[in-house]
Amino acid sequence: xxxxxxxxxxxxxxxxxxxxxxxxxxxxxxxxxxxxxxxxxxxxxxxxxxxxxxxxxxxxxxxxxxxxxxxxxxxxxxxxxxxxxxxxxxxxxxxxxxxxxxxxxxxxxxxxxxxxxxxxxxxxxxxxxxxxxxxxxxxxxxxxxxxxxxxxxxxxxxxxxxxxxxxxxxxxxxxxxxxxxxxxxxxxxxxxxxxxxxxxxxxxxxxxxxxxxxxxxxxxxxxxxxxxxxxxxxxxxxxxxxxx
Amino acid sequence: xxxxxxxxxxxxxxxxxxxxxxxxxxxxxxxxxxxxxxxxxxxxxxxxxxxxxxxxxxxxxxxxxxxxxxxxxxxxxxxxxxxxxxxxxxxxxxxxxxxxxxxxxxxxxxxxxxxxxxxxxxxxxxxxxxxxxxxxxxxxxxxxxxxxxxxxxxxxxxxxxxxxxxxxxxxxxxxxxxxxxxxxxxxxxxxxxxxxxxxxxxxxxxxxxxxxxxxxxx
Amino acid sequence: xxxxxxxxxxxxxxxxxxxxxxxxxxxxxxxxxxxxxxxxxxxxxxxxxxxxxxxxxxxxxxxxxxxxxxxxxxxxxxxxxxxxxxxxxxxxxxxxxxxxxxxxxxxxxxxxxxxxxxxxxxxxxxxxxxxxxxxxxxxxxxxxxxxxxxxxxxxxxxxxxxxxxxxxxxxxxxxxxxxxxxxxxxxxxxxxxxxxxxxxxxxxx
Numbered sequence: 188x189x190x191x192x193x194x195x196x197x198x199x200x201x202x203x204x205x206x207x208x209x210x211x212x213x214x215x216x217x218x219x220x221x222x223x224x225x226x227x228x229x230x231x232x233x234x235x236x237x238x239x240x241x242x243x244x245x246x247x248x249x250x251x252x253x254x255x256x257x258x259x260x261x262x263x264x265x266x267x268x269x270x271x272x273x274x275x276x277x278x279x280x281x282x283x284x285x286x287x288x289x290x291x292x293x294x295x296x297x298x299x300x301x302x303x304x305x306x307x308x309x310x311x312x313x314x315x316x317x318x319x320x321x322x323x324x325x326x327x328x329x330x331x332x333x334x335x336x337x338x339x340x341x342x343x344x345x346x347x348x349x350x351x352x353x354x355x356x357x358x359x360x361x362x363x364x365x366x367x368x369x370x371x372x373x374x375x376x377x378x379x380x381x382x383x384x385x386x387x388x389x390x391x392x393x394x395x396x397x398x399x400x401x402x403x404x405x406x407x408x409x410x411x412x413x414x415x416x417x418x419x420x421x422x423x424x425x426x427x428x429x430x431x
Numbered sequence: 432x433x434x435x436x437x438x439x440x441x442x443x444x445x446x447x448x449x450x451x452x453x454x455x456x457x458x459x460x461x462x463x464x465x466x467x468x469x470x471x472x473x474x475x476x477x478x479x480x481x482x483x484x485x486x487x488x489x490x491x492x493x494x495x496x497x498x499x500x501x502x503x504x505x506x507x508x509x510x511x512x513x514x515x516x517x518x519x520x521x522x523x524x525x526x527x528x529x530x531x532x533x534x535x536x537x538x539x540x541x542x543x544x545x546x547x548x549x550x551x552x553x554x555x556x557x558x559x560x561x562x563x564x565x566x567x568x569x570x571x572x573x574x575x576x577x578x579x580x581x582x583x584x585x586x587x588x589x590x591x592x593x594x595x596x597x598x599x600x601x602x603x604x605x606x607x608x609x610x611x612x613x614x615x616x617x618x619x620x621x622x623x624x625x626x627x628x629x630x631x632x633x634x635x636x637x638x639x640x641x642x643x644x645x646x647x648x649x
Numbered sequence: 650x651x652x653x654x655x656x657x658x659x660x661x662x663x664x665x666x667x668x669x670x671x672x673x674x675x676x677x678x679x680x681x682x683x684x685x686x687x688x689x690x691x692x693x694x695x696x697x698x699x700x701x702x703x704x705x706x707x708x709x710x711x712x713x714x715x716x717x718x719x720x721x722x723x724x725x726x727x728x729x730x731x732x733x734x735x736x737x738x739x740x741x742x743x744x745x746x747x748x749x750x751x752x753x754x755x756x757x758x759x760x761x762x763x764x765x766x767x768x769x770x771x772x773x774x775x776x777x778x779x780x781x782x783x784x785x786x787x788x789x790x791x792x793x794x795x796x797x798x799x800x801x802x803x804x805x806x807x808x809x810x811x812x813x814x815x816x817x818x819x820x821x822x823x824x825x826x827x828x829x830x831x832x833x834x835x836x837x838x839x840x841x842x843x844x845x846x847x848x849x850x851x852x853x854x
Contacts, residue, residue: 319596319599322592322595322596323596325592326589326592326593326596329589329592329593330579330580330589330593333580333583333586333589334582334583336662336663337663338663339582339646339647339649342643342646343579343643343646343647346579346639346642346643346646347579347593349639350575350597350636350639351596351597354596354597354599354600355596357600357628358596358599358600358603360600361599361600361603361604361624362599362603364603364604364607364621364624365603365607425664433739434735434736434739434740435736435740437736438725438728438732438736441727441728441732442725442727442728445727445728446727504721505721505722505723505724505725506719506720506721506722506723507723507725509695509700509717509719509721509723510717510723510737510778511740512699512700513698513699513700513715513716513717514740514741515713515740515741515742516740648700648701649700649701649702
């Protein structure tokens with residue numbers, strides 16, 4: 188069984204329908220456990236007080252904001268190379284989820300930072316990079332909406348995603364150069380050796396991250412399904428107008 | 432290719448407002464800034480490099496709209512697509528003509544406007560160098576944005592939204608180079624990084640722009 | 650160079666419009682495309698000219714050999730007639746525009762700005778452009794729109810001269826040009842509504 192089978196819209200809808208309940212369930216479970224444990228079950232930080240708890244929203248959201256864009260990049264490449272409609276629509280479906288995650292990351296970042304930095308917004312490199320990512324998302328979504336022909340829209344937005352990714356990476360370094368920043372360094376380094384956030388905070392954080400990941404997956408499956416049905420409705424309409 | 436360049440330059444001359452639009456906007460921004468932040472010479476001098484860079488960037492953005500739209504409307508793009516000239520080369524030439532008609536005048540006008548904003552004496556050279564190195568990138572990236580939105584009705588605003596985040600690295604390094612120069616510091620690092628972005632985009636973006644244009648012409 | 654089209658299917662906006670089109674145009678010959686408006690003649694010609702890919706099928710003899718003239722003339726209003734022609738000549742690697750000016754009676758108008766021309770004069774200039782491309786195969790979509798009878802005569806003469814010099818012409822038109830040419834009706838090749846030949850929306854059913 189190859190993954191490419193699910194490039195067929197009908198098969199995708201079938202798989203999605205079977206899988207979604209588990210993904211939604213898993214997401215709900217992880218989020219409740221992770222956020223509940225995090226907010227109510229962990230002690231206040233001696234320095235940052237209880238606002239540090241916002242980390243359980245902020246870090247997973249920020250992570251998903253980036254992962255969503257990465258997923259869109261891969262989906263765009265698949266569309267450009269193999270012309271699988273499901274892939275193009277999955278990218279389209281993921282974008283609003285990604286932009287929401289970005290906004291959550293920005294807002295929670297501001298809330299978290301305010302007591303520490305004394306200001307609601309600071310042009311810290313990481314926050315600024317997320318702001319730029321937000322603009323990239325907006326442009327991507329706007330382009331999808333602006334082009335009439337769905338296939339041309341898929342083509343154009345795919346190239347935009349590719350070019351945007353290159354510039355997003357460039358911007359990340361440029362912004363770091365531009366301002367050496369207030370962030371504390373990575374809270375959850377990718378290699379699991381060494382954590383700057385102590386263990387008692389780490390496990391709820393991990394569970395929340397998994398929860399956000401599952402939530403993203405569930406939302407994208409659901410929205411891709413909607414996009415597929417929308418195209419199907421268009422095709423049926425076009426067919427009936429031609430008098431088949 | 433030369434033919435295309437000559438034609439675009441001729442058209443820019445004759446359409447009147449080809450050269451003038453960007454310059455006029457640059458002037459307007461420069462004049463309005465002191466009104467909005469106050470006339471204190473020290474403040475103006477500090478923000479002058481950034482303001483001039485920003486003004487140049489926005490002026491470039493303004494004139495991108497018509498770069499490809501006119502050729503699309505009168506069928507020239509279709510014909511160019513069937514010509515022996517590769518579309519990538521044609522778009523590079525278009526970016527070049529945009530730079531000559533918009534970017535270059537801005538680079539030349541910048542020192543004059545710098546006087547009005549009380550730019551520090553050491554800053555003039557670095558301002559012109561950074562704008563000279565950076566505005567070609569703005570033209571090339573802008574051509575990509577124009578190609579992306581050429582088939583869209585009223586695509587100007589959308590194009591601005593798409594292009595602005597792409598402009599950020601160039602703006603950061605360019606303005607930083609100008610700023611450091613104005614403060615008397617060594618500005619070679621940002622200038623080199625700026626040059627890297629410019630040459631990279633000149634070499635690579637035409638391929639993306641041509642690909643996108645072909646998608647729209649289908 | 651024979652222009653040969655084999656089993657071609659083309660789509661417009663993702664919807665297939667023509668299917669199974671096959672024909673060949675020999676050197677020195679012309680083919681007239683006929684069919685009702687909206688049938689897909691423009692789409693077919695654009696496909697042959699290389700502006701859009703076909704859904705399926707094959708086109709032979711079309712690489713770098715085609716000069717296309719569609720509905721828009723590709724003229725710049727602020728350039729003179731001569732400057733417009735010279736531009737296209739240079740893009741296509743030719744030098745001489747005097748034949749083209751003569752053939753369409755544009756010599757008296759050489760230095761007029763293209764924006765000041767009448768519709769018929771603009772169309773004559775657009776057709777003259779084909780002559781300066783130096784390409785053997787002319788693909789024309791409704792070339793005689795806005796032309797008066799005299800101008801149509803000039804056009805027919807130019808095509809005949811082109812064919813006589815070994816060129817080829819593929820013309821979509823409703824009128825009788827008085828050319829010695831075969832006719833090809835595309836009506837039988839219109840894609841049936843129930844056909845699923847890979848159109849974008851159809852893939853979702």
